Amino acid sequence: MPExxxxGPDRLAFGGDYNPEQWPESVWHEDVRLMREAGVTMVSVGIFSWALLEPEPGGYDFGWLDRVLDLLHExxxxxDLGTPTAxxxxxxxxxxxxxxxVGREGLRHSFGSRAAICHSSPAYREAAARITTELGRRYAGHPALAMWHVHNEYGVPVSACYCDNCAAHFRRWLQARYGTVEAVNDAWGxxxxxxRYRSFDEIDPPRLTPTVGNPAQQLDHRRFAxxxxxxxxxxxxxxxxxxxxGxxxxxxxMTALSQCDTxxxxxxxxxxxLVTNDHYLMTDGRRTHVNLAMAADLTRSVAGGxxxxLLEHSTSGVSWQPRNPAKRPGEMARNSLAHVARGSEGAMFFQWRQSRKGAEKFHSAMLPHAGTDTRIWREVVALGADIGSLAGLRGTRTVPDVGMVWDWHSWWxxxxxxxxxxxxxxxxxxxxxxxxxxxRHLTVDFAHPGADLSAYPLVVVPALYLATEESGRNLRAYVENGGTLVVSYFSGIVDEHDAVHPGAYPGxxxxxxxxxxxxxxxxxxxxxVRITGPxxxxxxxxxxxxFVVPRGAETVWTYADGPAAGGPAVTRHxxxxxxxxxxxxxxxxxxxxxxxxxxxEDAGIAPRTELPRDVEVVRRCGDGGDYLFAVNHTPHDTKVPLERPGTELLSGEHAAGHxxxxxxxxxxxxxxA
Incomplete structure (x- = not known):
């Protein structure tokens, strides 16, 4: 089995995407010298290098990549060696x-950006297999190789294609899934x-229609893509x-819910x-550190705990949002270590050296345009030292407090x-x-609605419009066996085909x-509306x-006005x-x-009133020890209670009490201990 x-590294990963092909070879030696100064342990290489590695069909040039990998090893x-298939x-x-x-409206995209790919294309699949095979043969035993990095950010910016190749592939996919066209007709209503369809040959992808198309067909096409x-x-x-x-x-x-929904x-x-994730702060007026924590918790959950x-994040501002502010002093380290607190085995960036050309030339990097006499570079070097001091927590796991049910199919x-x-x-x-x-200072695990929830005293279900009968049975068993469940509105409504469950809502x-x-x-x-409670x-x-009708549940909060005035607003069963x-x-x-x-209170979770707002306390535990992270996102000094004494690893100082x-x-x- 692969690792x-x-x-190779016995420390946490620290580094970033390295694109030496953007620079004269004379710059490479300066790069690795500065990488060593910054404490870099790993870089991602070759992700967008197909045109250089295979400059003509079947003609390969690996000389420059040989020299890069040898230099890194020395x-x-x-x-982290990429296959350039994006x-x-x-x-x-x-x-x-x-x-x-081809888009839903029938227009074909042009070459000139990244990831312009029909994933059903036989020619693409054949070419991707060839370049991947050549890379695997050449570098399988290279001493610099730490892991393989396939493609890049699947689904960004194109996930679904509506061309004739995809139409044929979609029909094959439907036939394998349903067996008969009659079963498709039944599932899609x-x-x-x-x-109604008489044969699979009559079915196309859900291309542009005069009004809303069949929702079950659209949902299945999402699954197909x-x-x-x-x-x-x-x-x-x-x-x-x-x-x-091996x-x-x-x-x-890209698990951040605001960044990739396909x-x-x-x-x-x-x-x-190995689960890896890219995360970038969404500067849309919300508390960005909360979205960061959410993305990290969701990524850890996808990894099964x-x-x-963290394979990419930014040292400072990005380049693709409507407004791209710089990170404030200390924010880069705070972001990085918050990811580590929630399970990441390091902190990697896009990218090492800031590009002078191309679409992302204003995206920040570890080594900025202005060079080493900059705040960003000094913070990078300091962060490298901090990351280096945390090697002992490798392999430990973040300790969750509660669970949250999330399902991408329901979101779709x-x-x-x-x-x-x-x-x-x-x-x-x-x-x-x-x-x-x-x-409330609770660390969240995310869970599929069919997963074992028994480890969590409290599970919340913020949005589960699509819920299978199996999911319903699972949530009921969780409560019957002593769990506390909180469900938000418009949940449990339809099955996996977007068909309303028989009987009254919520299904x-x-x-x-x-x-x-x-x-x-x-x-x-x-x-x-106004709602009154205890x-x-x-x-x-x-x-x-x-309009809620209790059938065993007690009313805790009541609508005081509005369409459902006098009726239950919040219930407890x-x-x-x-x-x-x-x-x-x-x-x-x-x-x-x-x-x-x-x-x-029902779940027996005590309030953590001693912790100020925007100060997060997260634990990682395992054979490597018991680690407590305290991340202060506020402009004020604070104190965090310690249940037992220990050593603060970033300073080496003894810590006890608070x-x-x-x-x-x-x-x-x-x-x-």
Missing amino acids: TTPQ NGIRA SPPAWFYRAHPDALP TAFWGL DDTMRENFRMERDILHRLAP VPVTTNF IDYWAWGREVD APWL AQGLEWRPSEDHDARERADSFYEALYD VLRDVLGLTVEEWSPLGAGES QDATVTGDVWTE RLGRGTAWYVSSRLDPLALDAVLESAC LAVPAGAVKVVRLD
């Missing part, structure tokens, strides 16, 4: 123009609007496993030897057209529930919640209301040894926190 960590730096050369597209993807990309990954992975046995193979994910990472996590690796289905309200957003609900748990969650919903009544833009507390909800809460409106943050406070954490700083304590 599940990069081969300087004690390992390589960016085929111009000659390939000239010979195979049908390998360029084609009796509606007379959309995801499966097709994963087929290509497996093809390259298997070639590398055969030629370089060397781990990965591809870089990939089922639960499925992808089972295919890679095992250590993973809910995002299709003609839903009750365009203001209801599954990602927004996940963000809001996560932020509320974060502010497969009726029994566990002890209620039915006769109707939902979404609110207009800017409208809100001790005559009054809060507000917006976006959504429902005792079932077996556990409790299930239901929230039927989008509550304001204070109200959502109040519900979660009550749910935490740990002083200066404004904007990170402290890491190895607790005494």
